[in-house]
Amino acid sequence: MATGINTAKTKLEINTSGSTYVQVKGFTDFSGMGGGSAAVIDTTDFDSDAKEKAMGLPDEGQVSVSLIFLPKDAGQAAMRAARNTRAATKFRVTLSDGTKYEFTAYVLTFERGGNQDEVVKATSNLEVTGAMTETVAAGV
Numbered sequence: 001m002a003t004g005i006n007t008a009k010t011k012l013e014i015n016t017s018g019s020t021y022v023q024v025k026g027f028t029d030f031s032g033m034g035g036g037s038a039a040v041i042d043t044t045d046f047d048s049d050a051k052e053k054a055m056g057l058p059d060e061g062q063v064s065v066s067l068i069f070l071p072k073d074a075g076q077a078a079m080r081a082a083r084n085t086r087a088a089t090k091f092r093v094t095l096s097d098g099t100k101y102e103f104t105a106y107v108l109t110f111e112r113g114g115n116q117d118e119v120v121k122a123t124s125n126l127e128v129t130g131a132m133t134e135t136v137a138a139g140v
Contacts (some may be wrong), residue, residue: 006096012065014078015090024075026068030093033101037063060128069112069120079124083107088129096139103128
């Protein structure tokens, strides 16, 4: 029976300078990693019997994250700063088993919202630029 990877202790980190990463606290949800697609290039010529195609460069798409809004958290502040400066920023998601996903992205949005009888939450869309690196934890 497969047990899968527990989401508890999954971490989101943002690079603040050089090799220094800061954890983004309040991280509750993520989606979209590996969800991008590639362009399809038409390579059909007059000798073709049917459409012929090649795969273009992969586009890693967007990663969406949900957070409990913590305005004084250094990681969330770094995300808001990256959005304001429009800087391509390095991110790292580490799963509870140690598997890591590293990518560079633009912080497109950092929205806050709330509902009755809940804490204020934030959502952010990260536009990935370049390749996403997956490092599978040893023993997995």
